[in-house]
Amino acid sequence: KQEVTQIPAALSVPEGENLVLNCSFTDSAIYNLQWFRQDPGKGLTSLLLIQSSQREQTSGRLNASLDKSSGRSTLYIAASQPGDSATYLCAVMYSGGGADGLTFGKGTHLIIQP
Amino acid sequence: DAGITQSPRYKITETGRQVTLMCHQTWSHSYMFWYRQDLGHGLRLIYYSAAADITDKGEVPDGYVVSRSKTENFPLTLESATRSQTSVYFCASDRGGYGYTFGSGTRLTVV
Numbered sequence: 128k129q130e131v132t133q134i135p136a137a138l139s140v141p142e143g144e145n146l147v148l149n150c151s152f153t154d155s156a157i158y159n160l161q162w163f164r165q166d167p168g169k170g171l172t173s174l175l176l177i178q179s180s181q182r183e184q185t186s187g188r189l190n191a192s193l194d195k196s197s198g199r200s201t202l203y204i205a206a207s208q209p210g211d212s213a214t215y216l217c218a219v220m221y222s223g224g225g226a227d228g229l230t231f232g233k234g235t236h237l238i239i240q241p
Numbered sequence: 242d243a244g245i246t247q248s249p250r251y252k253i254t255e256t257g258r259q260v261t262l263m264c265h266q267t268w269s270h271s272y273m274f275w276y277r278q279d280l281g282h283g284l285r286l287i288y289y290s291a292a293a294d295i296t297d298k299g300e301v302p303d304g305y306v307v308s309r310s311k312t313e314n315f316p317l318t319l320e321s322a323t324r325s326q327t328s329v330y331f332c333a334s335d336r337g338g339y340g341y342t343f344g345s346g347t348r349l350t351v352v
Contacts, residue, residue: 163343170331171343173342173343176340218284228299229333229341234283
């Protein structure tokens with residue numbers, strides 16, 4: 128069974144710090160990888176999508192990288208702000224495409240201290 | 242953008258009752274999905290649909306039924322609700338090369 132693991136499960140840092148969230152997956156035959164943000168009681172908001180042929184994607188203060196050979200992705204958040212506090216989810220689409228849906232990690236709960 | 246609309250937002254039902262959760266997309270995406278989210282388990286796929294009238298089971302389909310008579314609608318029915326089906330349910334669609342988009346979820350409590 129394909130698995131996606133996110134480390135750490137929880138993280139608390141002071142405002143202004145740069146931080147890295149990690150995601151690892153067991154099967155390197157991925158189609159793409161997507162990072163989401165989830166605020167308490169809310170739905171999932173897509174942050175970044177990395178296709179299997181790409182190495183990284185950037186959006187504002189967020190940068191996501193992908194290393195298929197090692198089965199890893201990282202989400203880098205620069206100059207963190209209290210508004211970044213949320214749960215961050217990593218999800219992988221495997222080469223089975225739509226029929227397999229997304230396989231999710233259990234998330235990293237991030238708290239940015241003012 | 243509205244994209245995926247789920248209703249109701251919250252639902253309390255009794256054990257044994259049938260309940261239907263609604264999902265509507267404003268686009269015409271082929272693939273649609275139902276996930277449930279539970280503490281300790283994360284998000285798990287219940288059912289998916291590749292197109293109108295084409296549906297198939299995901300990881301945790303037992304106790305659920307889906308239909309898709311129109312491309313834009315993908316309702317999820319709990320035929321006889323059990324307490325173990327208390328969860329948050331998310332509907333999603335695949336935007337092709339732009340990834341998945343999710344609805345705001347339905348929080349279901351079975352008492």
